[in-house]
Amino acid sequence: MAGTSGETRDAQRAFVGLLAKPLVTPSVDADLYRLVVRRLKQVKESAQRLGYRVQRVGRVIRLVRVPVAGTVTFPPVPAEVVPRRVRSLACCLAACCEEAAGTVTLQKLSDMVRDLIAAPGVQVAPYDPEERAQRKLLREAARLLEKYGVLTRRTRDESLLDEWTESGQGVGAGYDVDRDALLLLTSPDVLELAFTGEPASPEQWAATRTIRQLRALLETPAVLYADLTDDDANALRVSRGLRNTDVAAMTGGHLEARAEGLLLVLADDERPATVVDWPRARAADWVALLMADKAGRDGTRQPDGTVTLTSGQVDEIVDDLIGWRGDYMNSAQKQAPGTIRHDAQKHLVELGLLRAAGDGSWTLLPVAARYRDPDVTITTPTENL
Incomplete structure (x- = not known):
């Protein structure tokens, strides 16, 4: 049984690795490539459960995220997006x-x-x-x-x-x-899929509910009931036990259930590429962490679990933080107006903890509560954080 368990875990690592790095070659990631090749059958089975497909040509493997119901599920856009x-x-x-x-x-x-x-x-x-x-x-x-x-x-x-x-x-x-x-x-078949999606009919939308649920759970930081239609939200609440079984089989992780929604927690031994390295020991990270905590306390809590703040309230949090921990901030944060707010917003949006509107207002998402009451200890002011 130990061998079978080890094979299952390898297949889960291979699939999660391919989700994070959908085009893999020996030159790009030799370890992941070997793992995917060894467990290709199981990886393909997991991909099929999501309506995805795995293509292999020579020594190259690609995961193709086929649109379902005219849409593709994707995480927040990273701050360092390629121009x-x-x-x-x-x-x-x-x-x-x-x-x-x-x-x-x-x-x-x-x-x-x-x-x-x-x-x-x-x-x-x-x-x-x-x-x-x-x-x-x-x-x-x-x-x-x-x-x-x-x-x-x-x-x-x-x-x-x-x-x-x-x-x-x-x-x-x-x-x-x-x-x-x-x-x-550059496969023309994949490009055609990306550019020729048709809006889904109500029947198609209902028929693809399970696949859409699984994609959202695996591809985004969290699935919030408030972001779903009433029918989809109710269906996910009812079927969360089944979805937990599904994602556990594919990834080795588990779903954390909160009143506001669900999020996938991967196993502790998961590949670093699938887990955001945050917060790190640098000023931009701990400032964003403290701003998120204070925003959660000072903002207006909504029935759906989000916390809203006006642009003025966000500026007040920045001023409070400068008065509290300003001596420990780096030179850019001290000298360039707007740096603190810009950096914090960039990090929190990329992490899927925050949504920022064009008028400067913030909506802190319920998943930010996972970082409540951070214990940040800074002993010596430094310019290098």
Whole structure:
């Protein structure tokens, strides 16, 4: 039985790892790749339960999040989201990689991107490799393709990349192109799924309820009843025991039930990539933690478990925090107006603890209560936190 239990846990780790890193190659994450290959049958079974599919070409595996009922479930947008221009250049780079044979340099790719964008009918802003700012963006685009395993660096000398970025001299870097990873990343079938979704009928919406529940539980920080339709919220309350069994089988974690909703708690031994490293021992993190706690106390609690604050109330919390712990904040927080509020809001939104409106008001979500009464001990003022 021990062997069976170990195999089950490996399959759960593989599936959760693929959720966090949906395109995996040996060059990107050798450990995860081996784990997914060994437990591919179980991983595919878990994906099917969510209406997803797993594609494999050569030594590349991709999890395809097929839309259901015309929608895709996704977590809060990270604060460090890749800029649109970098994504556009990455798409152009990927297209140029289709024409690259064997190894290719960043300088060569740069020339190819320039020519591609200059071609008639291409609706992308011009790329001028003579401009340092444009070269810098292309370098970031290449890093994005490295992250997905499409490009693999052959040269590790960062000075070559720096020289190319700053002056346009040299080759920049040499890369191998993984054509299998390129094929899965740019699959026209997946792009068609993303852009041709049709609104669901009431019958389709009801029929996909279980899959939508499972996706939300696995893909988002928490599922709040207040965010659901009355029918969906009531169905989830009734079936939460079944959903707990489902997510436990797929991930090894369990659902934590609160009056306001449900959240998935993964096993302690889960891969770091699936767990946010927060709060860390730095000023931006502990300030956000204390602001969330004080916002929960000073704001107006709503029947759905959220806490609302006007923009003025948020500013008052910032002022109180400066008076209480200002000596321990870093130089940017002390000297640049708005830094404290901006940083705290950015972190809390990304973590799924806060929703910020255009008028500056805050809505603190019930899951923030997990961080209530933080014990923050700071012994010596420092500029390096």
